[in-house]
Amino acid sequence: MPRNRRPQDREEKRGEIVAAATRLFVEEGYDPTTVARIGREAGVTSNTVYWYFKDKDEVLVAVLDALFAQFLAGVAERSAEPPVEQLLWAVTELRRVNRLITTVHARVAASESLRVWHDGFHVQVEEILRSHLAALGVPETDQDAMTRIGVFVVEGMLTHAGGAAGDRAVVETLVRSARGIAAVPSSPDSR
Amino acid sequence: MPRNRRPQDREEKRGEIVAAATRLFVEEGYDPTTVARIGREAGVTSNTVYWYFKDKDEVLVAVLDALFAQFLAGVAERSAEPPVEQLLWAVTELRRVNRLITTVHARVAASESLRVWHDGFHVQVEEILRSHLAALGVPETDQDAMTRIGVFVVEGMLTHAGGAAGDRAVVETLVRSARGIAAVPSSPDSR
DNA sequence: ACCTGAACACCGTTCAAGT
DNA sequence: ACCTGAACACCGTTCAAGT
Secondary structure, three states: OOOOOOHHHHHHHHHHHHHHHHHHHHHHOOOOOOHHHHHHHOOOOHHHHHHHOOOHHHHHHHHHHHHHHHHHHHHHHOOOOOHHHHHHHHHHHHHOOHHHHHHHHHHOOOOHHHHHHHHHHHHHHHHHHHHHHHHHOOOHHHHHHHHHHHHHHHHHHHHOOOHHHHHHHHHHHHHHHHHHHHHOOOOOOOO | OOOOOOHHHHHHHHHHHHHHHHHHHHHHOOOOOOHHHHHHHHOOOHHHHHHHOOOHHHHHHHHHHHHHHHHHHHHHHOOOOOHHHHHHHHHHHHHOOHHHHHHHHHHOOOOHHHHHHHHHHHHHHHHHHHHHHHHHOOOHHHHHHHHHHHHHHHHHHHHOOOHHHHHHHHHHHHHHHHHHHHHOOOOOOOO
16 A cells, blocks of 8 residues: 555645634634634635644644744844844734734643643743843853743733833843843842 | 612622622633523523623623732732732732633733723732832833833743742842842943 | 535523513 | 523534545
8 A cells, every 4th residue: 555645635735724724813813713714714614624633722733833933933043133132023023923822821721732832832932031041141040030031021011012112121121130130149138 | 769779689699690700710710611600600590690791701800800809908918028928929819810810811802891901900000010119219210111021920920830939039030130120220222 | 535514512692571 | 670491693523424
């Protein structure tokens, strides 16, 4: 028997579904986008979507994978820019998929595969942030906490619009505090 | 005609519905809790809930109002404690309703009244945080940005469990950076 | 292997009808 | 004014049946 006979087709169709879902999820949101609609845009019936994906959440995971890969490529391209500019670019970029990030948070409780994706996402983002902090001179003892703070601030900025000036102020203050932490050693009685 | 004839009853029943919804929303979450279930726990049919509330989101707003009032009372009681302890208490407290906060973010796009509630909530929380920052000596020019950072960090801690030690490290680092910002004036070329 | 028509289960919401 | 039984609309998901 022919092993892997036209595996291309399967990936193609799957890709079309993911492409349709990506556009719809980003533009209209996860909840308002029905599985039927995703199918229609990809030229199939809603049931067919279930031949390629276990459920709607699996479609979301595939969409997130695609979007995150794009994002990582953008990050790599800008690795030479100053930290503030890099962060502001990341915020602008992630804001386009802001609604989806919120959806992920809302659905991790209901979907195991989404939880797995979310955890992996954080590990990667934290790794990137940590290397930046190290470059800024933040000592190892403070890197964990500062990394989490960085992630939280970026996530917060996505959910809560602040205007270009406000965004820049937040990012600059953040980078400034990282430099401050780098300059002043932590003391156990600092509270 | 008797004005306000037994307005007590209406408030009582409404209160029972809110009480039932609060318990269910906090313990099981918003989505898994059906309107029928809320009604049953309050001793009425699902339709009756719609006599007291416009829709499920309005029930949520009432629940949030109740929970937030409790929270504010707790904040007031602890106003004398050191900032780190106050923040850690707030995080522990808010974590109990973590799921609901995520739900709010997920539903602001769909529900106007929820958006209004969310905005009001932020205004109040930011006011509290700003007064703390002022007490820590953060100059006015940096208060806006630091306040937003504070809110983002607290929100992030709710969504992403970090363990007691990790939580304390984050909060201490945050307060330390606020003190650092207070000590070092901002400079326009600090990026 | 891939796809569909039809149906199921579930849930928020509405409405006509009761007291 | 307050409450209910019954029904509607919608949507994720499944299944038996087709090629």
